[in-house]
Amino acid sequence: MKHLSKNALTIILSITLFACNENEQTLKDQPNVVAEFNGIKYTQNQINNELSKINNSEVLKKFNSHFGINSIRNIEKNTSIFKSLGLSKYLILTEYSYKNSLEKIYITQNFDNTIYQFFKVNLFNDKVFIIKGFTFEVKNNEIQSIRSIENIFLNRNADPDGEWEWCQQEEGDNGSASACxxxxxxxxxxxxxGFIAFWSNPQIAILIAAMCSC
Incomplete structure (x- = not known):
């Protein structure tokens, strides 16, 4: 739990979920180019190659400084958390943990990379309390829809510790998830x-989108 799982970091997909500003959007019209950093354009293969040169601890430090996350790991099939979240064993499940906290984030993805799910949970007395949940539908390399799924787990949807400051929106965002x-x-x-981590792991886009959908 104290080191970053190599597998969790290298969930490399050829798709780009979405570009978050106009400059990134224009890159879609250029064959093989997915992103730009300091005026230099990069293909997905180039980004993936650069990921292998970055130490895992550097990426984990980035997650910690930006999200407060200090541990990332893939969850094996048929573990209890799959059942607690009502998940199919055929999904890929990644766990994001906070230091000295009962709160965790779980993100799932199916094998054709079209459906992602985000769960913010609190583990209390060996029980899973789902604080927030979203389903993301991805089509044509973009997030098409975001649907709250917390009501599915109404009987367990409680936070025994009170508040969770999960929302990343700021005053300047004016309530806009897109601006956030x-x-x-x-x-x-x-x-x-951060650039290489984002463009080599689509789950970061899901993490940001979920935390801005509030």
Whole structure:
């Protein structure tokens, strides 16, 4: 739990979920180019190659400074959390943990990369309390819809510790999830490590989108 899972970091997909500002959107019209950093355009293969040069601890430090997350790991099939979240064993499940906290984030993805789910939970007395949940539908390389799924777990949907400051929206976002996502993207990718991490792991886009959908 104290080190970053290599598998969790290298969930490399050829798709780009979404670009968070106009400059990134224009890259879609250029064959093979998915993103730009400091005026240099990069293909997905180039980004994936650069990921192998970055130490896992550097990426984990980025997650910690931006999200407060200090541990990432893939969850094996048929473990109890699959049952607690009502998940199919055929999904890929990644756990994001906070230091000295009962709160965790779980993100699932199916094998054709069209459906992602986000769960913010509190583990209390060996029980899973779901604080917030979303389903993301991805089509044509973009997030098409975001649907809250917390009501599905109404009987367990409680936070025994009270509040959770999960929302990343700021006053300047004016209540706009899109503006929040764009700002979070800019902040996360302002350095090389964040840029490579974002464009090599689609779950970061899901993490940002969920935290801005509030």
């Amino acid at each position: 996502s764009s700002r979070e993207y800019d902040e996360f990718t302002e350095d090389w490590v």
